[in-house]
Amino acid sequence: STPAVSPQVxxxxxxxxxxxxxxxxxxxxxxxxxxxxxDRVERLPPATLKQMQECGIAVEVQDTANACATFNFxxxxxxxxxxxxxxx
Numbered sequence: 001s002t003p004a005v006s007p008q009v010x011x012x013x014x015x016x017x018x019x020x021x022x023x024x025x026x027x028x029x030x031x032x033x034x035x036x037x038x039d040r041v042e043r044l045p046p047a048t049l050k051q052m053q054e055c056g057i058a059v060e061v062q063d064t065a066n067a068c069a070t071f072n073f074x075x076x077x078x079x080x081x082x083x084x085x086x087x088x
Contacts, residue, residue: 011086012042017051023082024055032074034060036067036085064088 009019015035023033033052035044040063052059062070064085074081 012037036064
């Protein structure tokens with residue numbers, strides 16, 4: 001089978017239900033997706049966040065530096081977590 005490839009995300013404006021599709025395919029399914037939106041926290045479309053929540057995935061949106069710290073903390077807690085990070 002062909003691996004899933006998410007569309008290229010260059011900024012928070014590129015984050016969509018489609019661009020997050022890879023995170024919905026992970027096995028075991030993740031509980032939390034930490035998104036780092038660069039130098040500052042950016043607002044994502046509420047519909048995109050709701051669609052992820054409906055798939056059973058909580059989304060935490062932070063600036064990238066804090067998203068990295070949150071990801072590491074959640075990993076240490078042995079949570080099923082993934083991160084999508086846009087460089088600052």
